[in-house]
Amino acid sequence: MRTPYGVRMIELDGLTKHFGSKVAVDHLSFQVRPGMVTGFLGPNGAGKSTTMRMMLDLDNPTSGNVRIDGKRYRELDEPLKYIGALLDAKAMHGGRSAYNNLLCLAQANRIPTARVDQVLDVVGLTPVARKKSKGFSLGMGQRLGIASALLGDPEILMFDEPVNGLDPEGIHWIRNLMKSLASEGRTIFVSSHLMSEMALTADHLIVIGQGKLLADTSMADFIHENSRSFVRLRSPQRERLREVLRESGLTAVEAGSGTVEIDGATTEELGELAARHQITLHELSSQRASLEEAFMQMTAGSVEYHAHGTSHAGPPSDQQPGPQWGQSYQSDKGA
Amino acid sequence: MASVPAVLQSEWTKIRTVSSTTWTLVSAFVVTVALSAALCALTKATFDDLSREEQFTFDPTLFSFSGMILGQLAMVVFGVLVVGTEYSSGMIRTSLAAVPQRATFLFSKIAVATALALVVGMATSFASFFIGQALLGEHRTTIGADNVLRAVIGGGLYMGLIALFSMAVATMLRSSILSLGILMPFFFLVSQILASVPKAKDVARYFPDQAGSKIMQVLPDAMGGNEAPYGPWGGLGIMVIWVVAALIGAYLVLKKRDA
Numbered sequence: 001m002r003t004p005y006g007v008r009m010i011e012l013d014g015l016t017k018h019f020g021s022k023v024a025v026d027h028l029s030f031q032v033r034p035g036m037v038t039g040f041l042g043p044n045g046a047g048k049s050t051t052m053r054m055m056l057d058l059d060n061p062t063s064g065n066v067r068i069d070g071k072r073y074r075e076l077d078e079p080l081k082y083i084g085a086l087l088d089a090k091a092m093h094g095g096r097s098a099y100n101n102l103l104c105l106a107q108a109n110r111i112p113t114a115r116v117d118q119v120l121d122v123v124g125l126t127p128v129a130r131k132k133s134k135g136f137s138l139g140m141g142q143r144l145g146i147a148s149a150l151l152g153d154p155e156i157l158m159f160d161e162p163v164n165g166l167d168p169e170g171i172h173w174i175r176n177l178m179k180s181l182a183s184e185g186r187t188i189f190v191s192s193h194l195m196s197e198m199a200l201t202a203d204h205l206i207v208i209g210q211g212k213l214l215a216d217t218s219m220a221d222f223i224h225e226n227s228r229s230f231v232r233l234r235s236p237q238r239e240r241l242r243e244v245l246r247e248s249g250l251t252a253v254e255a256g257s258g259t260v261e262i263d264g265a266t267t268e269e270l271g272e273l274a275a276r277h278q279i280t281l282h283e284l285s286s287q288r289a290s291l292e293e294a295f296m297q298m299t300a301g302s303v304e305y306h307a308h309g310t311s312h313a314g315p316p317s318d319q320q321p322g323p324q325w326g327q328s329y330q331s332d333k334g335a
Numbered sequence: 336m337a338s339v340p341a342v343l344q345s346e347w348t349k350i351r352t353v354s355s356t357t358w359t360l361v362s363a364f365v366v367t368v369a370l371s372a373a374l375c376a377l378t379k380a381t382f383d384d385l386s387r388e389e390q391f392t393f394d395p396t397l398f399s400f401s402g403m404i405l406g407q408l409a410m411v412v413f414g415v416l417v418v419g420t421e422y423s424s425g426m427i428r429t430s431l432a433a434v435p436q437r438a439t440f441l442f443s444k445i446a447v448a449t450a451l452a453l454v455v456g457m458a459t460s461f462a463s464f465f466i467g468q469a470l471l472g473e474h475r476t477t478i479g480a481d482n483v484l485r486a487v488i489g490g491g492l493y494m495g496l497i498a499l500f501s502m503a504v505a506t507m508l509r510s511s512i513l514s515l516g517i518l519m520p521f522f523f524l525v526s527q528i529l530a531s532v533p534k535a536k537d538v539a540r541y542f543p544d545q546a547g548s549k550i551m552q553v554l555p556d557a558m559g560g561n562e563a564p565y566g567p568w569g570g571l572g573i574m575v576i577w578v579v580a581a582l583i584g585a586y587l588v589l590k591k592r593d594a
Binding site: 053056057058059060073074076077078079080083085087088090091092093094095096097100101103104105107108109110148 | 337338341342344345346348349352353354355420421424425426428429430431432433434435436591593594
């Protein structure tokens with residue numbers, strides 16, 4: 001079933017959605033290209049899910065349009081063979097078994113029945129295939145949704161927040177699944193509100209905030225531009241240290257709990273500088289701003305739901321993009 | 336365009352793989368037949384207590400469908416759940432992603448469910464008739480008598496149309512609870528009560544259930560009932576107009592609104 005459908009490209013052109021007077025999606029134009037994982041990043045309420053629903057013709061755009069290989073979704077013949085989508089995990093009838101939920105979808109698009117067992121096996125739900133899906137955990141529901149996306153062996157796959165509700169093993173599994181699907185030349189479009197998750201899976205990045213396009217860039221460029229490195233110093237002789245730094249033409253930023261942060265100098269230079277002036281250092285460390293913070297700064301002006309009394313976009317910290325789920329989640333909550 | 340036979344097959348799978356289909360349709364059959372039988376048996380025993388006018392206009396065919404007043408509610412539940420569970424479960428988005436052509440999706444679903452409701456409705460109507468006549472003893476009629484077959488087939492059509500109307504209403508309201516909350520009291524209380532209030536019944540006789548049930552009468556204006564300005568097929572026609580209007584509304588809502 002590989003590549004009978006041309007370039008497998010999704011194109012958004014001026015896509016706009018108003019809900020009453022509220023603008024949910026604001027003139028979005030971008031392309032999703034084949035053979036890579038494109039991350040679709042934005043804070044909660046940025047319009048990611050609305051955009052994805054319009055891509056599937058579930059919601060009607062106020063203006064603009066989406067083309068899949070030049071066609072509207074509604075014009076696709078048996079669309080599950082072109083696009084598989086996971087929108088929300090619970091979009092199945094709970095009184096029906098996992099197998100029967102998939103069977104209805106397969107039959108509607110003339111997908112062979114044998115494929116149902118195949119995809120259940122791929123997502124690891126074979127043992128519960130005959131169980132009613134209302135008893136499923138969020139993670140199992142997510143896997144069932146992914147199975148329905150894979151059903152038609154489509155060239156384009158869309159996942160809305162696929163790691164939600166998955167355990168660490170499940171998260172690892174979905175990351176590898178997306179990468180292997182992309183390596184087969186498929187188009188993968190995945191949304192998330194976690195920069196750290198995107199940094200691990202996406203090759204290309206589309207960032208939106210309040211429905212507007214904020215960035216459309218390769219992951220490598222995003223990392224290069226946004227991960228500022230700096231040095232953190234802590235000394236009992238703070239006044240003296242600051243004076244010395246000023247004399248050397250370096251700008252120090254107070255970062256709380258007695259530390260200062262310095263751009264544009266290496267740890268070697270700063271260590272030697274302190275030694276020359278006989279300043280005692282309790283900390284001398286090289287730091288790198290996390291991508292999460294770069295993302296938060298980018299979207300700071302466009303976050304819809306601010307929590308009160310919690311952190312601002314924040315001083316740089318030692319938080320690296322990585323498998324720090326709790327932390328990333330916390331910092332996201334704070335935004 | 337999506338293949339219509341494929342979508343019909345898919346909708347058939349949906350209907351046969353949920354338990355609500357079985358219990359609603361079995362209830363429609365059992366409640367109608369059992370209640371009709373009980374009322375027929377009771378009437379045979381107390382026939383002499385009826386007033387002269389009621390005895391004179393006694394319509395054994397219509398009387399053997401007495402249980403339908405309650406049994407039709409199970410048909411309403413069937414119709415509402417067929418559509419409503421798509422919305423309450425969120426399945427509607429998955430379904431429309433698979434079949435984005437709204438008319439193909441809606442009318443395939445409704446066609447399959449209505450066909451099933453018609454089959455069960457016919458079985459219910461014929462069973463109610465034959466069991467009821469057997470229990471009425473000397474007051475019974477036969478299927479070969481004038482207009483009786485029309486009334487019995489009409490009873491099946493009526494039940495199918497009630498289910499179809501409920502599906503259309505549930506598609507417009509996009510909620511099982513809301514649809515049941517409106518349709519159940521309407522058919523069971525509002526329509527029945529208004530039909531027996533002197534002035535209100537001039538309006539109530541144009542309600543879908545009041546008009547449609549005219550098809551089940553063999554004697555016009557039987558049993559001291561309403562004198563309607565339409566005949567049995569006219570009444571069914573009025574019900575069909577209601578159903579068609581609801582279906583148009585259902586299609587427009589599905590087409591225009593976000594899923």
